[in-house]
Amino acid sequence: MDTIHLDGRSWSANHQSIEDDDQVQTIRKGPWTEEEDFRLIHYVNIHGEGHWDHLARSAGLKRTGKSCRFRWLNYLRPGIRRGNFTLQEQLLILELHLRWGNRWSKIAQFLNGRTDNEIKNYWRTRVQKQAKLMKCDVNSKQFQATMRYVWMPRLGEQMGATSSCSYNANMMDRGLISYDHETRGSTADDPAMSLPEVISAITSYEKEGSNSQDTPTHNILSGSNHQSFQCCNDCFEVGDFLDHLFNDTEFVGFLQEQLFD
DNA sequence: AAGCCCGCCAACCGCCCACCA
DNA sequence: TTGGTGGGCGGTTGGCGGGCT
The missing domain is CATH 1.10.10 (Arc Repressor Mutant, subunit A)
Structure with missing residues (x-):
């Protein structure tokens, strides 16, 4: 019988059922126990991945092959990184x-x-x-x-x-982007709305819509490079500016009507 | 303190595809 | 060609824990 030492604990890894006296292999579901994890790690380290149904039986795990595969690939496999996304x-x-x-x-x-x-x-x-x-x-x-x-x-x-x-x-x-991140312009085959389209929509909104002095779209465009915007006497970077705009339900409704319907 | 709500995440489910006999 | 099997993948569920009342 092999013994695994991990995290200061030891586990026997005989390839038999976890409950040896249980002749009927009832399939376990739910959270994996530490012992199950050690059995799976031990078996894969020796025999490698694949043939998961056979692996589950041979390792004495009362789990489906799919369950073993999932547990290995998502949690036990070396190199898995956990925690918050950067x-x-x-x-x-x-x-x-x-x-x-x-x-x-x-x-x-x-x-x-x-x-x-x-x-x-x-x-x-x-x-x-x-x-x-x-x-x-x-x-x-x-x-x-x-x-x-x-x-x-x-x-x-x-x-x-x-x-x-x-x-x-x-x-x-990786060849994943081809547009300029400085201007956030999109390529011709890009299905998402490009920044010029957003600006055009804003301009159109200014012409057609709201005369109110306190809407976020009042007095917005300044300069020609579209990198910063003046709105309600405040200057916004493009991200903050659009954030501001998208919080305006009137504008969002207009945008949706004009461009997306 | 207790009950409730809600977000997070581990795990399962079902479908689909590739491969092989 | 077809049926069986294994594996991959996306969708969904359910339990747990933390926050709120």
């Missing part, structure tokens, strides 16, 4: 999701040590929550525009110049 990782997830949608495993390939399940959970708990707050669909162009022009610039700013450069270089290296 700003760079969050930005990468937003960027890649705009590109590929719910292709979690594909997205996970670009985040070293992160699993598709973890990214999926992040998306559903954090990002979809924001969509719910905005009362729009997470896949709508409106929400994608918010991601691209509000959150991503904000994350970029938070990351600071150094990490932003490394993020851009990383993305460029």
